[in-house]
Amino acid sequence: MNKLPKWVDVALIPFINLVLALLVSGLVVLWIGENPLHAMQIIVQGSLGSAYGLGYTLYYTTNFVFTGLAVAVAFQARMFNIGGEGQALLGGVGVAIICLGVNWPHWLLALPAAIVAGALFGAGWSLIPAYLQAKRGSHIVITTIMFNFIAYSLMVYLLVNHFKPAGEMAPESAAFVAGSHLPSGHEALGWLGINFPKSPPVNVSFIVALIACVLVWLLIWRTRLGYAIRAFGLSETAASYAGISSFRIIMVSMLISGALAGLMAVNSVMGEAERLLIDSVQGAGFVGIAVALMGRSHPLGVLLAALLFGLLYQGGAELEFELPSVTREMIVVIQGLVILFTGALENMVRLPVENYFIRRKAGN
């Protein structure tokens, strides 16, 4: 088969898909009776136009980098981990135990402990689905969906019966110890002498997310294990002839995936809420699917796609404020359309583009 030029595959096709998704979203806005260009302007202005907006955008981006990487690592092994939501919830439990149980003297000590706990709990929640897929062939999509629902129930149970301080009504934990407070954008940039507004929740977890991108890239493209994961994803039979154990790859890739999803809690639970809330994930696990699809399961792509969705989430909040008839749910629609066009309807764009380039090559 003729190969496409690389830039077409990694840039042009995702770009066309995104444009299509935004066009259809624009039609929806038009149908509601607002001007889509005006809406777009509010989104960009609200998310990038001020330090305040940017702080929120980067906070959401951090969440989506973790969940996006989680889905992407699993995609490399051709596993569809739809359970990021539950794994991130459980990651929150791990982080909360660390931040409530130890009286941390300094956040530099608390952060590594929280990272380990979040990753362990996230990975733990993907353990059973991974094992069932690897040993019993139970479909990972179905089992991870089920584990999301079990996680919601478990979360309510844990908060009401264990984390909630006696006498409180709201199902949430006590505030974390002061020593586990992560420096916010305001504090961290203040050390550099940069004045950044106080309220945006962006914090040092953003740096952790960037490091995670680099580590995932190293893992997938620069290690023996990464090679085995990619080989398994491309062809299970070829990989098994080469002596790669399918059990090992499924287990390892799903555990890493769950760990990455669990890390999201470092940002949302430890960095922002500073207590364990009933829904600390708020759909970010699912946004990870859109992010991984848009980013072609590559860490750099995931980072860019996470930034795009961070921008949409922050801009969407502003949108609701400025144009009351376009509610927050517009973002969910855009998200659905991005998943539809970049994931499910990918061939609709890919086949004509491929034909065009093949014909052009033949013409030369």
Added chain:
Amino acid sequence: MDLLVVVQLLDSMLRLSAPLLFACLAGLYSERAGIFDIGLEGKLLASAFFSAAFAAITGSVWLGMAAGITASVLLALIHGVASITFRGNQLISGVAINFLASGLTALIGQNWFKIGGRTPSLSGDARFLPVDLPFASALADVPIIGPLYSDLISGHTILVYVGLLAVPTTWWILFRTRFGLRLRAVGENPEAVDTGGISVTRLRYQATLICGLLCGLGGAYLATGMAAGFIKDMSAGKGFMALAALIFAKWRPGYALYACLLFGLLEAIAIRYQSIQIAGVGTVPVQFMQALPYILTIIILAGFVGKAIPPRAGGVPYVKER
């Protein structure tokens, strides 16, 4: 536990399992034809919204139901185009449909009615009301049979009975008609069906459309039968629970009924009792009851209690040989 409590529990079991049953049978047609559908949830939700919205606007529950079914079928068509025509990933398409439905219903709902994404409360002809079966009031005073017949079996909305009738109908269609044979074949071995000169594409589209129709009925029941109007995200995971029931039932119509009734009963118990004392075990928290359908499905999937084997060609786009 006296008879009255048992009858009340079973009565709410029937009501709660009806939407599961519609969605479960919908998934059954689709997956038997080789199309995975994790977008059942989205279709239920879309139909719930449009049936409640049109019932509120026109005052007729039947027009509402027609609108709900139309919305659900349209989403099913998107799924069909993505997964049959463009041979895309069926799971991803399902995820996309769930998001589209969740976002669009809340967005349009707020835009049309301006009451926080809800529809106005429905009453009278804009709702499906309970139907009294013949002799229900005459038999009401007879001991045992009276409450069982008049309170449990009679007095549901028409859609509950439609759902129950859909079970034998589905069995008959799948296992006793030529269409059903072909439908099952296309989910197991599409090459054979193709070789026989029958269009795989056409059969799979038909299955997808039936799936849309049934989800439409389920959604209409949710918003205009069980509840009196639409609220945001009211399907609340029922589409996924139906998916669990489908696996639990090993893709068979009769078992699907039992699975949905079981899950409905668990839900009914969880609603009625906050925690349950079981001798020797201690207190079972209500959250455990809510999670039990999913836990049971995992156990079934693990293959400890009889193995659930999905249709062989499920999830694989069909490519004609060239």
